[in-house]
Structure formats: C-alpha cells, structure tokens
Amino acid sequence: MTRRRHATLSALVLLGCSWSRFDEARDEAPVLILEQPPGMGDGFGRSMATSHIDDDTALFVVTEPGGQAAAEYRLGTGDDPSREATDLGHCAEKGAPCFLGSQVAALPRGPESTVGLTHCLLAGLGRHETSDGGHSVGVHTRCDAGAAQAEFTFALPTGELATAAEELIERGAGDPLALAASRAERPLVFAVWPRAHQAWFYPPGQTSAIVVPLPPEMERDLGGSAAVLAIDHRHLLVAAAKDGERLFLWRVDARYAVETIGCLGGDAELGRALTAGRVDFDAADDLVVSDAARVSVFSGAALVTVPATADPDCTLEALPPGALLASFGCGESAAVDGCSSSEFGASLAVGDLDGDGDGEVAVGAPRMRVRGERGAGAVLLYDVEPSAPNALAEVRYSSSASRDDGLGTAVSTPSIRNRQILAASAPGAGRIALFYCGSLGPADGSTPPCR
Amino acid sequence: MLLTLVTTQPRAAPAATSAEQLRSYREHMSAGAALFLAGRYEEAARTFDEAYVDHPFAAFLFNAGLAYERQRRLDLAVERFRAFIAAAPNAADAAPLRRWIADLEVQADGAEGAAVASTAAEGGAGTTATANDGVANTVASPVARSAMKSILLVETVPPGAPVTVLIRTLEETPSFVDGQENPGWQALPTEATPVILSLDAGRYHVIVGQHAGFAATSAEVGLGPARVLQLLAKQGAFMALLRVDANVRDAYVFLDDAERLRPEWGTTPHAELVQPGRHRLSIEAPGYQPFVTEVVLPEGGERRVTARLECVDFGIVRLDANLRKVQVEVDGQRVGTWSDGDGPLEVRLPAGSHRVSVSSRHSRTLRTELQVQRGKALPVHAQMAPALRRGAAWTQAILSAVVVGASIAAGVESNRLYSELEEDRDAGVLDESDPRLLRGKAFAIGADVGLLAGGVLGVLAAYNFIRGPVGESRVRIDAPVDFGAPSRPHPPAARGDEAVVPRHPDRVDDHPVQRSSNASGESP
Numbered sequence: 008m009t010r011r012r013h014a015t016l017s018a019l020v021l022l023g024c025s026w027s028r029f030d031e032a033r034d035e036a037p038v039l040i041l042e043q044p045p046g047m048g049d050g051f052g053r054s055m056a057t058s059h060i061d062d063d064t065a066l067f068v069v070t071e072p073g074g075q076a077a078a079e080y081r082l083g084t085g086d087d088p089s090r091e092a093t094d095l096g097h098c099a100e101k102g103a104p105c106f107l108g109s110q111v112a113a114l115p116r117g118p119e120s121t122v123g124l125t126h127c128l129l130a131g132l133g134r135h136e137t138s139d140g141g142h143s144v145g146v147h148t149r150c151d152a153g154a155a156q157a158e159f160t161f162a163l164p165t166g167e168l169a170t171a172a173e174e175l176i177e178r179g180a181g182d183p184l185a186l187a188a189s190r191a192e193r194p195l196v197f198a199v200w201p202r203a204h205q206a207w208f209y210p211p212g213q214t215s216a217i218v219v220p221l222p223p224e225m226e227r228d229l230g231g232s233a234a235v236l237a238i239d240h241r242h243l244l245v246a247a248a249k250d251g252e253r254l255f256l257w258r259v260d261a262r263y264a265v266e267t268i269g270c271l272g273g274d275a276e277l278g279r280a281l282t283a284g285r286v287d288f289d290a291a292d293d294l295v296v297s298d299a300a301r302v303s304v305f306s307g308a309a310l311v312t313v314p315a316t317a318d319p320d321c322t323l324e325a326l327p328p329g330a331l332l333a334s335f336g337c338g339e340s341a342a343v344d345g346c347s348s349s350e351f352g353a354s355l356a357v358g359d360l361d362g363d364g365d366g367e368v369a370v371g372a373p374r375m376r377v378r379g380e381r382g383a384g385a386v387l388l389y390d391v392e393p394s395a396p397n398a399l400a401e402v403r404y405s406s407s408a409s410r411d412d413g414l415g416t417a418v419s420t421p422s423i424r425n426r427q428i429l430a431a432s433a434p435g436a437g438r439i440a441l442f443y444c445g446s447l448g449p450a451d452g453s454t455p456p457c458r
Numbered sequence: 459m460l461l462t463l464v465t466t467q468p469r470a471a472p473a474a475t476s477a478e479q480l481r482s483y484r485e486h487m488s489a490g491a492a493l494f495l496a497g498r499y500e501e502a503a504r505t506f507d508e509a510y511v512d513h514p515f516a517a518f519l520f521n522a523g524l525a526y527e528r529q530r531r532l533d534l535a536v537e538r539f540r541a542f543i544a545a546a547p548n549a550a551d552a553a554p555l556r557r558w559i560a561d562l563e564v565q566a567d568g569a570e571g572a573a574v575a576s577t578a579a580e581g582g583a584g585t586t587a588t589a590n591d592g593v594a595n596t597v598a599s600p601v602a603r604s605a606m607k608s609i610l611l612v613e614t615v616p617p618g619a620p621v622t623v624l625i626r627t628l629e630e631t632p633s634f635v636d637g638q639e640n641p642g643w644q645a646l647p648t649e650a651t652p653v654i655l656s657l658d659a660g661r662y663h664v665i666v667g668q669h670a671g672f673a674a675t676s677a678e679v680g681l682g683p684a685r686v687l688q689l690l691a692k693q694g695a696f697m698a699l700l701r702v703d704a705n706v707r708d709a710y711v712f713l714d715d716a717e718r719l720r721p722e723w724g725t726t727p728h729a730e731l732v733q734p735g736r737h738r739l740s741i742e743a744p745g746y747q748p749f750v751t752e753v754v755l756p757e758g759g760e761r762r763v764t765a766r767l768e769c770v771d772f773g774i775v776r777l778d779a780n781l782r783k784v785q786v787e788v789d790g791q792r793v794g795t796w797s798d799g800d801g802p803l804e805v806r807l808p809a810g811s812h813r814v815s816v817s818s819r820h821s822r823t824l825r826t827e828l829q830v831q832r833g834k835a836l837p838v839h840a841q842m843a844p845a846l847r848r849g850a851a852w853t854q855a856i857l858s859a860v861v862v863g864a865s866i867a868a869g870v871e872s873n874r875l876y877s878e879l880e881e882d883r884d885a886g887v888l889d890e891s892d893p894r895l896l897r898g899k900a901f902a903i904g905a906d907v908g909l910l911a912g913g914v915l916g917v918l919a920a921y922n923f924i925r926g927p928v929g930e931s932r933v934r935i936d937a938p939v940d941f942g943a944p945s946r947p948h949p950p951a952a953r954g955d956e957a958v959v960p961r962h963p964d965r966v967d968d969h970p971v972q973r974s975s976n977a978s979g980e981s982p
Contacts, residue, residue: 029896029899032880036883036889036892037888406887407894444886
C-alpha cells in the first residue's frame with residue numbers, strides 16, 4: 008500500500024513537470040506562423056491579399072512597394088495550413104519585370120478569356136513576354152493553372168500609359184500602383200496610378216481597362232490606397248487623395264458606366280488605409296477608412312446613393328443620415344498599450360471572424376507596445392454591433408511579440424470554409440501570424456485550436 | 459694399517475665408560491653416519507676408519523666396509539668386513555656376511571664379471587637372509603638395508619654381571635616379559651659386563667643377571683642405525699623406577715630441573731630408573747596449568763605418578779588481518795598492534811566473552827565478540843573493509859541538494875511558463891513559435907532529469923552515509939586449537955625403531971640403574 012502511494016506520488020511529481028504538455032500547447036496554439044521564405048528581402052508582409060474558391064484559400068504576401076518578391080501560401084480548409092510558400096514566382100520571373108504595387112489584388116478565378124486559372128495575384132506594373140515573341144505591358148498577373156502557373160498582364164487603359172510604363176520598366180524604376188478588387192469570384196478590379204494621375208478599372212472577368220474620369224482637382228492628387236465596394240449590381244470605387252485629407256468616390260453601374268460622385272473630406276491622413284466589406288447586416292459592402300487617429304465605417308448602401316457633385320470642398324454634408332456606421336479610435340488592453348505612437352489604422356480588413364453574419368473590422372497598429380515590447384504591433388478588432396458600434400472587441404497580438412515586429416502592418420481576413428480568420432503581417436519579424444481563434448469566436452469552438 | 463686396526467680390536471671395553479668417552483663415541487659415529495647418508499662414501503669410510511683407530515669398536519669397521527662397498531672399492535670393503543668378523547666372531551650376521559664377502563671377492567677379482575657382481579648386489583639380501591640362519595631375518599644384508607651398525611654398551615658397577623641380550627625377530631612380537639615364554643625373541647651370545655655389541659638397528663631386551671648379591675634387572679631398548687647406546691647399572695645401591703603419566707599425552711616432564719637448564723626428562727607416559735630420594739617433578743603441557751609435585755622414591759621401589767592437568771583459565775586470541783597494520787582493543791583496552799609480516803598477534807585473555815575491536819586508519823572498524831575457551835588458541839582473521847569516504851557521500855549529498863533545488867526551480871519556472879502559455883492560448887494569442895514553449899519544455903525536461911539525477915545522487919549519498927559500497931569489515935574465526943609452545947620446540951616424534959622404555963636411553967647414564975632386588979618395578 009505504501010509502495011503504491013509512493014508510486015502515485017512520484018508519478019504526480021513527474022507529471023507536474025512533464026514536458027509533453029508543452030508539445031500539446033504548441034499543437035493547440037491558436038496563432039500559427041508563416042515564416043518568410045529565404046531570400047525575399049526586407050518588408051515581407053507590407054501588403055497582403057487573399058482569394059478563396061472551392062474551399063481553397065490562397066494568401067498572397069508581398070514585400071515593399073516597387074519590390075519584386077511575393078509569396079503564395081495555401082491555408083487549406085482546417086487549422087493546419089502549409090507553412091511553406093507554394094509559389095514564390097509572383098512578380099519575380101526572369102525576363103518579366105514587375106514592380107509591386109502599394110496595394111495588390113487577388114482574384115479567385117482568372118479572367119473570362121482564360122480557362123482553369125485560379126488564385127491570381129495582380130501585383131503591379133509589369134511586362135510579360137508573349138508566346139508570339141512580343142511582349143505586353145500592363146498589370147502583371149500570375150495565376151495557378153493546375154500544377155503550373157500562368158502569367159499575363161491586364162492591359163493599361165491607354166497607349167500613353169503603356170508607353171510610360173514601358174519606359175519605367177526599361178529604366179528599372181518601379182512606380183507602385185494601388186490595386187483593389189471587389190469580393191467576388193471574378194471581381195471588379197480598380198487600379199490607381201498616382202504618378203500617372205490615372206485611375207481605371209477592369210470589369211469582372213475582363214482584362215481591358217475602363218478609365219475612371221478624374222475631375223481637374225483630382226488629377227494630381229491621387230494617393231496610394233484604393234477600395235472597391237460591391238453594392239447590388241453596382242460598384243463604388245474609392246481612392247485616397249495624396250494630401251491625406253480627402254477620398255474620391257466613383258460609382259460604376261451594372262453596365263460598368265462610371266461617374267464621379269465627389270469627394271469626402273476628413274481629418275489628417277484620411278484614407279491612409281481603405282478597405283471594403285460587409286460590416287453591417289445588409290448585403291452591401293461598407294467602406295472602412297482610417298486617418299491619423301481614427302477608423303470610420305461608412306455604409307456602402309448609403310454612399311452609393313449620394314448624388315454626384317462637383318463640389319471641390321469635399322464636405323460630408325451630402326451624406327445621408329446613418330451613412331457613418333461607426334468611428335472608433337485606438338484602444339489598449341492589459342498587455343497592449345502605446346496608442347499614441349501605434350500607427351493605428353495603418354492597415355484595415357473586414358471579415359466575419361466570429362461567424363455571426365456581419366463583419367468585424369480589423370485595424371492594424373504596427374507600432375503598438377505589447378508586453379513592454381515597443382513596436383511589436385497588434386491588431387485591434389471592432390465588432391460594429393448596433394448596441395456598441397464603436398467598442399473595441401478584442402486586441403490580438405502574438406505571444407512571442409518582440410520589439411519592432413510591426414505586427415499589423417498589413418491585415419487580411421482569409422476565408423477558411425465557412426468562416427474567416429485573421430492574418431496579420433509582421434515585417435520586422437519576417438512572418439505572418441494566422442489568428443485562428445480569439446474571444447470573438449467562433450463560439451462553437453469548431454476547430455481544434457479554439458478550445 | 460687395517461691389519462693393525464683389526465688386531466687391536468678389543469674384546470671388551472673398560473668397566474665404566476665415562477661421559478666424555480661416550481660423547482666421543484657418539485661424535486665419531488654421528489659424523490660418519492651423516493657423511494654416509496649424504497652419499498659421501500669416501501669421506502664416510504675415512505671417518506669410520508679414523509673412529510676405529512680412536513675407539514676400536516667392530517661397528518666402525520663394518521660401517522667403513524659398507525662405505526667402501528658403496529664406492530665399489532670391493533677389496534677394501536672385503537678387508538673391513540673380514541676385520542669385522544675377526545673382531546666380532548659371534549656376530550649374529552657373521553654367516554651371511556661371510557657369504558657376501560665371498561661374492562664381493564669374486565667381483566673384485568673380476569672372475570665372474572659384472573654378472574656375478576650384479577647377482578650378488580641384487581640377490582644379496584635374499585641369499586643371506588635365510589630362515590635357516592635363525593636371526594638372519596633381523597640381521598639383514600647391509601646391501602639391502604643399507605643399515606649401518608650401532609654400538610650397545612652394557613656396563614655394571616662392579617663389572618662382571620651376566621648379561622643377556624635378546625633381539626626381537628618379528629615386528630609384531632609383543633614386549634619381552636621377564637619370567638615368561640617369549641616367542642619371537644632370540645638371545646644373542648654375550649658375556650659378563652662390560653659388554654660392547656655391534657648390532658643392527660632393531661629392538662632389544664637387555665637382562666643384567668644376578669651378580670654379587672644384587673638382583674637382576676632388565677630394560678628394553680630400541681636401536682636405530684649408527685647409534686651409540688650405553689646401559690649402565692651401578693650395583694651396590696638400589697635404584698627406583700619412576701613412572702609418570704598424565705591425562706595429556708606428550709606432556710613435558712621435568713625432573714629436578716626447576717630452572718629448565720636441561721631438556722625435558724621425558725614426555726608422558728614415561729618411566730625410568732632414577733636415584734632413590736626426594737625429587738621435584740614438573741609436568742607441563744601447553745594450555746594446561748603446570749603440575750608440580752615432589753616425589754620421594756625409596757630404594758628399589760617403584761612409584762607411579764599420574765597427573766591430572768587442568769586447563770589454564772585463559773585462552774589466546776591469535777589475530778591477523780588483511781591490512782599492513784591494525785590496532786587491536788579488547789574490552790575497550792588497547793592490547794597491541796598487528797603488522798603484516800609479523801606472526802599473529804597473540805593476546806592472552808581470560809576465558810569467556812570479550813569484545814574485540816580492530817581498527818585501522820583507512821578501514822572500517824571491526825567490532826566483534828569472541829568466545830575464548832580455556833586453554834585454547836582462537837585464530838581470528840580480520841577482513842578489514844576500506845573506510846567509507848565520507849567526502850564522496852557529502853559531495854553526492856550536496857550535489858543532490860543542488861540538483862534537486864535547481865530541478866525544483868526549473869519545475870516552478872516550467873509551471874510558470876506553462877501557466878502563461880495557457881493564458882495566452884485561452885486569449886487566442888499564443889503562437890506556435892513562442893520561445894516559451896521550447897524554454898518551458900527545456901525547463902520541464904531539466905526538472906525531470908534533475909529530479910531523477912538528484913534522487914539517484916541522494917540515494918547514493920544515503921547509501922554511502924549509512925552503509926557504503928564495500929560493506930562492513932568482517933571477521934573469520936577458525937576452530938579453536940590447542941596451545942602451541944612457541945617458546946619451546948616440540949619434542950621430536952617418537953620413532954618406531956627407538957626405545958620405548960626408557961624413552962631416552964641416552965640419558966640412562968644420568969639416572970643409573972641401581973641394582974636392587976626390588977628393581978623389577980614393583981612399588982615398595
């Protein structure tokens with residue numbers, strides 16, 4: 008009896024110090040890490056895009072604007088994504104110069120003129136050698152074609168732009184585009200070329216561009232961020248002004264006729280980041296905009312109804328009541344602080360992270376201090392519910408946060424089956440953090456990491 | 459020269475041989491015999507010849523002839539043997555000796571060659587020792603027996619007493635009993651005292667007959683080869699027979715020798731004729747209390763003394779060890795030091811139980827209890843085990859404590875990290891590359907390994923503190939043995955061809971037999 012008691016006591020002591028529980032903790036970690044592939048250079052994760060089709064999700068991670076390196080990851084359908092990049096050839100093929108944009112866009116399915124192409128990344132200006140020995144200049148695109156990849160370009164809207172792009176490419180000087188796509192299998196792609204003072208879009212499934220008309224006051228003021236909202240059969244194109252105080256809006260009807268709505272004025276650095284998604288419960292995308300201190304959510308349904316105006320003052324007077332769904336500032340938690348220098352709003356994403364049918368707003372704050380680590384970065388989640396539209400719901404960070412990781416430099420919400428997760432880049436650490444769980448959900452704990 | 463020697467052979471010695479003369483006889487006989495037995499025949503022959511010049515006893519002639527025969531100097535051998543027969547014509551082996559002489563002569567002349575010599579050499583014993591010779595079986599061929607002759611002197615004061623010497627012809631023949639039929643005993647031709655006989659080794663019974671009004675007396679003697687034995691009967695005073703026995707066989711008997719200036723008088727059982735009067739008798743045996751008594755012997759009487767020796771009330775512990783040096787304590791008192799190379803340390807202790815402690819600087823002290831028996835020596839062998847190295851035990855204990863302490867600290871740190879990780883996991887921020895996962899695992903492994911190692915070290919330390927890997931010192935105790943006599947040599951073993959009564963015939967001269975009518979051994 009005494010021997011058995013001793014054995015039990017010894018076993019308990021050993022169990023108390025068992026190391027296998029750390030393996031279990033690692034296996035159950037809700038935050039998975041995608042490491043930067045070797046040789047990609049600095050700025051890994053400055054921008055991200057995601058595409059989802061047929062339960063297959065791709066996450067595109069690119070480096071600095073103007074750079075030439077991107078990585079494609081397959082997240083799978085569960086909680087065990089491939090840690091290795093499946094394709095490192097985006098915007099990096101020999102003989103096909105390409106310069107990454109400040110924003111990149113992903114298409115779940117290739118243009119209608121192609122067959123079987125999926126998960127396409129529109130990376131930026133580039134040149135593509137055609138099969139007939141010639142070449143084309145446009146928006147460099149690379150898609151998966153089964154076991155291989157296919158590259159082509161979306162055409163530039165004008166010959167002048169093509170010539171200008173050709174000259175830049177010849178000189179090896181990249182000039183970033185800002186690309187945005189709507190949420191659809193074949194989305195509408197909106198492109199802004201600030202230095203060329205041009206903006207255009209590609210109707211869904213099309214590679215031919217339609218020029219967006221720019222009022223004189225807009226021509227020389229286009230910035231480096233853009234967004235596309237899908238509202239019924241219409242689209243709303245949004246581009247930030249370079250001066251950081253205005254947003255330009257265009258409306259595209261079902262026949263892809265575009266008209267200028269006008270502009271919205273705001274606080275400093277308005278439009279430093281733009282994104283679109285379903286924040287409220289209607290079917291229309293909503294516009295999420297950040298400025299130097301706040302993030303605002305505008306109802307897409309409301310914006311699309313604003314009558315066109317030529318008012319150069321860019322006031323918000325024409326906005327209908329209820330157009331501003333929410334507006335929130337930086338928030339802190341016990342582990343995360345330093346809002347004043349957090350670069351709150353450096354990146355934005357909308358996704359249904361808690362599975363409740365509406366989207367949550369993910370706001371990157373890459374200079375947040377996490378557990379005393381300056382610049383470790385965090386992502387703040389806002390669940391814009393009618394009861395508390397402006398409340399901070401959750402702060403996500405990496406438990407291994409360290410100084411200058413810059414988590415939240417870019418955020419994205421890849422779809423995994425019927426829900427979305429949060430992906431946040433940390434260029435300082437050269438990694439992407441995939442947040443599978445959190446206090447927001449999913450409430451049913453449907454995946455293993457979410458206990 | 460030889461002729462001179464032979465012709466000067468006397469028929470009889472002087473009436474009483476002095477002690478110096480007797481010593482000279484024995485020295486010559488012993489010197490020649492030693493050389494003969496060493497195979498140095500030429501020197502032996504020369505020594506016997508020289509002895510004969512000094513002391514013309516026929517035995518020296520025979521022994522010289524025997525030595526020459528061994529050298530194959532047959533002519534000289536024949537010459538000595540002939541001289542022997544001339545000097546001792548009544549010798550019991552005269553007839554076979556003559557035949558052997560004849561063979562030797564043939565060999566010497568070379569008429570028959572080596573074959574004859576071989577026949578004589580090989581068959582000498584058989585051809586000379588025939589049943590028809592009567593005593594020939596006891597007077598064996600010298601070739602076969604290689605036996606030198608001895609000298610027996612039978613003397614009386616006054617001389618002229620009739621002497622009868624009988625020889626035992628068969629080994630199994632019992633002792634001679636006066637006045638009875640004694641088959642197996644045969645008389646040798648003798649004359650009146652003094653009588654000098656050259657005899658082969660054997661057992662003899664000597665009877666000194668009535669003479670000048672004194673009663674007869676007798677003695678049985680055992681005679682070895684090349685010995686000189688004197689039997690002297692001083693008639694005119696009655697001698698007494700003292701028989702000594704004890705409950706311990708071979709106990710030393712000392713007579714009138716309180717200072718132990720002489721060898722022992724005999725060993726029990728012992729009987730010998732001694733001068734009548736008061737004597738101090740001491741009987742000693744190792745492990746027994748000495749028995750000392752005074753005995754008054756009447757003239758012509760016999761006295762038997764039977765001693766019951768009591769064991770001493772102490773015993774001896776004989777201790778040795780497997781080390782170079784150990785200290786020994788008994789009942790808390792230091793009794794000595796034993797060193798390798800010395801004999802066992804002997805400690806005399808009262809009979810009974812004693813606590814013995816054996817210690818050495820680098821060994822574990824041996825403590826045991828010994829039962830010491832009276833009059834017994836107890837051989838004790840200490841098997842000392844190396845002393846515990848407490849330094850190693852302390853080192854292990856300290857290491858164990860340090861390791862266990864570090865393990866506990868590591869375990870606490872591991873638990874702390876795990877708690878943090880659990881909190882982060884519940885908060886949804888735990889990432890799989892968190893370094894605390896590896897650190898915590900390392901701490902946990904370290905804690906487990908450390909606890910195990912610390913436990914092992916602790917057990918080792920405890921073991922070394924309590925018991926030690928080499929065990930305790932042990933003791934091996936042999937069966938108790940009788941005391942030896944380390945300070946005195948053991949008496950020589952009695953030989954079958956030596957005299958039985960008296961045990962020390964050479965000392966008969968020290969205790970002359972008094973011719974007495976009561977000297978037959980009866981107690982007064």
